[in-house]
Amino acid sequence: MFKTKITEMLAIEHPILMGGMQWLCRAEFVAAAANAGIMAFLTAETFPSAGALREEIREVRRLTKRPFGVNISMLPEVIHEERTLDFARVAAEEKVTAVETAGRDPSFLMPVFKEAGVRVLHKVPSLRFAKKAVSAGVDAVIMLGLECGGHAGMDGVPTLVIIPRAVDELGVPVIAAGGIADARGFAAALALGAEAVLMGTRFAATIESPMHENIKKRYVGVTELDTTIIMRSIRNPLRCYRNKATEAVLAMEGRNAPLAEILAIVGGRVGRAAYDSGDAEGAAFPCSLGASLIHELKPIHEVVDEIIEGAHRILDGLKGMESAGPSARTGGMAS
Numbered sequence: 001m002f003k004t005k006i007t008e009m010l011a012i013e014h015p016i017l018m019g020g021m022q023w024l025c026r027a028e029f030v031a032a033a034a035n036a037g038i039m040a041f042l043t044a045e046t047f048p049s050a051g052a053l054r055e056e057i058r059e060v061r062r063l064t065k066r067p068f069g070v071n072i073s074m075l076p077e078v079i080h081e082e083r084t085l086d087f088a089r090v091a092a093e094e095k096v097t098a099v100e101t102a103g104r105d106p107s108f109l110m111p112v113f114k115e116a117g118v119r120v121l122h123k124v125p126s127l128r129f130a131k132k133a134v135s136a137g138v139d140a141v142i143m144l145g146l147e148c149g150g151h152a153g154m155d156g157v158p159t160l161v162i163i164p165r166a167v168d169e170l171g172v173p174v175i176a177a178g179g180i181a182d183a184r185g186f187a188a189a190l191a192l193g194a195e196a197v198l199m200g201t202r203f204a205a206t207i208e209s210p211m212h213e214n215i216k217k218r219y220v221g222v223t224e225l226d227t228t229i230i231m232r233s234i235r236n237p238l239r240c241y242r243n244k245a246t247e248a249v250l251a252m253e254g255r256n257a258p259l260a261e262i263l264a265i266v267g268g269r270v271g272r273a274a275y276d277s278g279d280a281e282g283a284a285f286p287c288s289l290g291a292s293l294i295h296e297l298k299p300i301h302e303v304v305d306e307i308i309e310g311a312h313r314i315l316d317g318l319k320g321m322e323s324a325g326p327s328a329r330t331g332g333m334a335s
């Protein structure tokens with residue numbers, strides 16, 4: 001067991017979070033993750049209205065007694081302040097354990113959450129935005145390295161550097177995200193000072209993930225050279241696995257196509273239809289560099305248990321190296 005400030009804050013068994021994923025993070029998927037001892041978030045923007053989100057929260061409660069949260073994504077392509085506030089009010093009224101906010105400064109939502117005692121975990125790809133969120137009073141920062149699937153931010157700082165920078169600068173618990181997909185990434189993140197990890201892509205490629213098998217297979221087949229970042233030219237970079245849809249978007253960006261044309265491919269409805277139909281080329285699917293470390297579809301609890309057990313083995317191995325001393329490590333060749 002790994003006990004950290006985040007396992008304490010959220011009352012979860014393991015310091016692992018499943019990031020919100022548009023269209024995927026509905027009741028059954030979130031409850032399966034909660035039952036595996038981790039924190040997961042219903043993705044508010046998946047639902048047509050605040051009322052529908054409330055129903056889904058109640059459905060999760062029928063499926064698990066464990067804590068869970070709501071993801072409030074305020075991304076340029078979806079943000080509508082009143083709708084966001086309605087989602088936030090429902091999450092607060094229903095007293096979910098935590099919200100994962102992302103996409104813009106969460107200050108305007110803070111009073112709603114603080115009053116209800118809901119923990120706010122704000123997800124950012126840049127230290128500048130993280131500091132702003134800390135001054136707004138968030139409980140923890142989810143710091144994204146450039147490896148992450150989805151909105152990677154403009155700064156392009158890798159996980160190995162941005163996590164210790166955030167730990168040194170922020171003064172609130174840091175949750176590491178971006179390219180983490182197995183026990184090695186988890187142990188490394190804790191070594192960098194993170195109090196937990198958040199993963200998206202690893203969980204998208206699980207048995208319980210509600211995406212079509214064709215698309216899951218693509219995630220398992222991705223190597224470290226098969227992702228690409230689209231929409232950087234409009235300052236909204238999105239890391240996806242490379243396919244016909246991402247090539248089309250990059251071509252549009254090359255000729256400065258109007259935003260509406262780009263959104264016709266990247267927009268939510270296209271993605272939702274493709275997740276259901278299994279058209280793995282027909283939409284832009286967020287995907288991490290860490291997908292190259294995923295070789296098999298497994299149930300969520302197996303992914304989690306392997307990470308925890310593997311991390312203990314890694315720690316034991318490191319301790320073994322320490323006691324072996326430098327000459328033993330190099331087979332007596334050290335001079």
Ligand SMILES: Cc1cc2nc3c(=O)[nH]c(=O)nc-3n(C[C@H](O)[C@H](O)[C@H](O)COP(=O)(O)O)c2cc1C
Pocket residue numbers: 018019020021022023043071072073102123144147148149150151177178179180198199200201202204285286287288289290
């Ligand atoms: C398929 C997919 C959909 C995602 N959708 C959202 C979303 O709607 N809102 C959000 O805040 N993040 C979204 N993300 C990002 C994840 O929550 C998380 O930040 C990211 O996956 C972490 O990096 P990793 O993929 O390297 O684990 C998505 C990621 C994936 C893989």
